[in-house]
Amino acid sequence: MATTLARIMNPDMTKTSKTSSHTLQDVGEAIGARERFIVASHARPDGDAVGSQMAMALALEALGKQVTVVSADPPPEVCRALPGVDTIVIGPTVAGEWDAAIVMECGELARTELTGLDGTFAINIDHHLGNTLYGDVNYFDESAAACGELVHDIIGALGVPLTAQIARHLYVAILTDTGSFHHGAISARTFDICSRLTAAGADPAALAHQMFDQYGVGRLKVLGAVLTDMRLVGNDGVAVLAYDDALLTRSGATLDDLEGLVNLPLASRTVQAVVLFKTAAGEPIRVSLRSKGDVDVRAVAGTFGGGGHRNAAGCTLESSAPDACDALVTRVVAAVNAGAATAGDGDRSMGT
Numbered sequence: 001m002a003t004t005l006a007r008i009m010n011p012d013m014t015k016t017s018k019t020s021s022h023t024l025q026d027v028g029e030a031i032g033a034r035e036r037f038i039v040a041s042h043a044r045p046d047g048d049a050v051g052s053q054m055a056m057a058l059a060l061e062a063l064g065k066q067v068t069v070v071s072a073d074p075p076p077e078v079c080r081a082l083p084g085v086d087t088i089v090i091g092p093t094v095a096g097e098w099d100a101a102i103v104m105e106c107g108e109l110a111r112t113e114l115t116g117l118d119g120t121f122a123i124n125i126d127h128h129l130g131n132t133l134y135g136d137v138n139y140f141d142e143s144a145a146a147c148g149e150l151v152h153d154i155i156g157a158l159g160v161p162l163t164a165q166i167a168r169h170l171y172v173a174i175l176t177d178t179g180s181f182h183h184g185a186i187s188a189r190t191f192d193i194c195s196r197l198t199a200a201g202a203d204p205a206a207l208a209h210q211m212f213d214q215y216g217v218g219r220l221k222v223l224g225a226v227l228t229d230m231r232l233v234g235n236d237g238v239a240v241l242a243y244d245d246a247l248l249t250r251s252g253a254t255l256d257d258l259e260g261l262v263n264l265p266l267a268s269r270t271v272q273a274v275v276l277f278k279t280a281a282g283e284p285i286r287v288s289l290r291s292k293g294d295v296d297v298r299a300v301a302g303t304f305g306g307g308g309h310r311n312a313a314g315c316t317l318e319s320s321a322p323d324a325c326d327a328l329v330t331r332v333v334a335a336v337n338a339g340a341a342t343a344g345d346g347d348r349s350m351g352t
Contacts, residue, residue: 022137024157030123030137031158034099036066038120041104043072043113046259047176047211050079050088052104052125052147055169058084059151059160070094072113077256078211082172083165105147107131107307125150127185129298130307142309145185148173152193164201171202176211179263184293184311212260218253223261225251230265234333239265242277262288272336273297275329285317287328295339300331 031037039057041049053069060067069088079085094101094116101120106112107130109122124135127144144150148170155166162170174194178186198204225247231240241261248254262276273291287304289297291311298313304324306315317324 022139024139024153026137027123027125027139027154028157030100030121031060031063031065031102034065034121036097036099037068038094038098038101038117039067039069039104040094040101040106040112040114040117041071042106042111045071045073045075047076047079048146048148048173049105050075050082050085051169051171051173051176052151053088054082054084055148055151055155055166055173056102056104058163058166058169059155059158062160062163063158068096068098070114076259077254078214078259079172081210082169103135104151109134125154128308129310130302143185143187145183145187145190146174146177148177149190149193152197162196162200167197167200167202168207171197171204171207172211175204175207179260179312180208180212182263183309185309215257216252218251219257222248222251222253222257223264226258226261227264232271233329234336236268236270237272237336238329238332239268239271239274240277240329241265241274242279244279245281262290266290266292272339273332275332277325285325287315287317289313289315289332291335291339293339295336297332297335300328300335303331304328 037060039053039060041053057067057069071088071090072092074090075085075088092113092115094114098120100123101117102123102125103109103112104125105128106124106126107128109117122135124131124133124138124140125147126140127142127147127150129142131140133140139150139154141150151173152170155162171194174190178190222243226241226243229242232238233240243258262274265271265274272293273289273295276288278286278288287301287306289301289308289312291297296310298308298310301307301313301315304315304317306313308314317328
């Protein structure tokens with residue numbers, strides 16, 4: 001269903017991911033055949049989730065489709081000033097009748113933490129290794145630096161022009177998911193897309209300021225407290241951080257104020273990986289993992305039922321099993337040692 005212009009701008013309309021059997025044309029045909037859409041992403045959304053959802057919604061609306069963007073949880077505070085974000089329907093249940101659900105950034109449908117999607121025709125768009133290809137249509141590419149890159153390609157395949165609003169949302173998606181262009185999945189294509197987005201009206205400096213420079217003083221207090229208690233193990237190669245609800249309360253901070261915390265210890269030349277434990281009374285322990293270069297934290301997360309990317313992953317531990325925390329840290333130390341054996345020190349110092 002792509003227009004001639006779309007084929008010129010995206011000549012490889014038969015492009016597939018490394019593990020998906022569906023092409024951009026398949027996605028376009030699935031969208032063209034339907035009128036009413038839910039656009040969803042994972043619970044506790046980040047900038048890539050929100051930006052990708054909003055850009056897709058705007059593109060669908062440009063085609064005359066009926067669209068509702070949904071999320072189990074509110075968007076990050078820094079994203080709430082972006083155009084249209086205030087229209088996202090927040091809550092655990094999806095109501096109404098829909099022809100299709102476009103699901104972003106979810107390795108499996110359960111990651112949305114939404115009820116009411118089962119049985120709905122699903123278009124699965126993701127770049128995380130380990131995606132179960134649960135959709136009726138799957139457009140999955142683990143080489144993409146952000147889901148926003150894939151949405152950019154889909155919008156082009158649909159023949160929808162890059163408006164300034166779409167460009168801003170996609171730029172935020174890429175900016176945030178690459179850690180301000182730090183992560184290893186970044187490619188020449190990433191910057192080519194960002195160049196197009198800038199030409200279409202995205203202001204890189206203004207959007208970076210909005211995403212990273214609009215926190216309250218509670219952020220400074222909670223970051224200081226967590227970093228003060230940081231533990232270094234494995235010859236200072238692994239930084240271990242933790243926080244709980246009580247620390248947030250004492251600091252006058254919110255969960256949004258912790259955005260990017262897990263990346264901070266990587267500024268040290270000795271630290272090759274970071275483990276961040278997030279604890280709350282009566283809830284499982286959520287774990288975020290980050291690393292540099294050849295240190296594969298996705299494999300560690302997978303051992304504990306999680307997933308993600310080589311240098312950015314996560315998992316959940318049962319709060320009743322504290323020994324699992326020590327076991328996880330031990331595996332991260334082993335991953336750092338394995339990475340050191342794979343690459344020289346000069347290579348390892350590069351990356352996130």
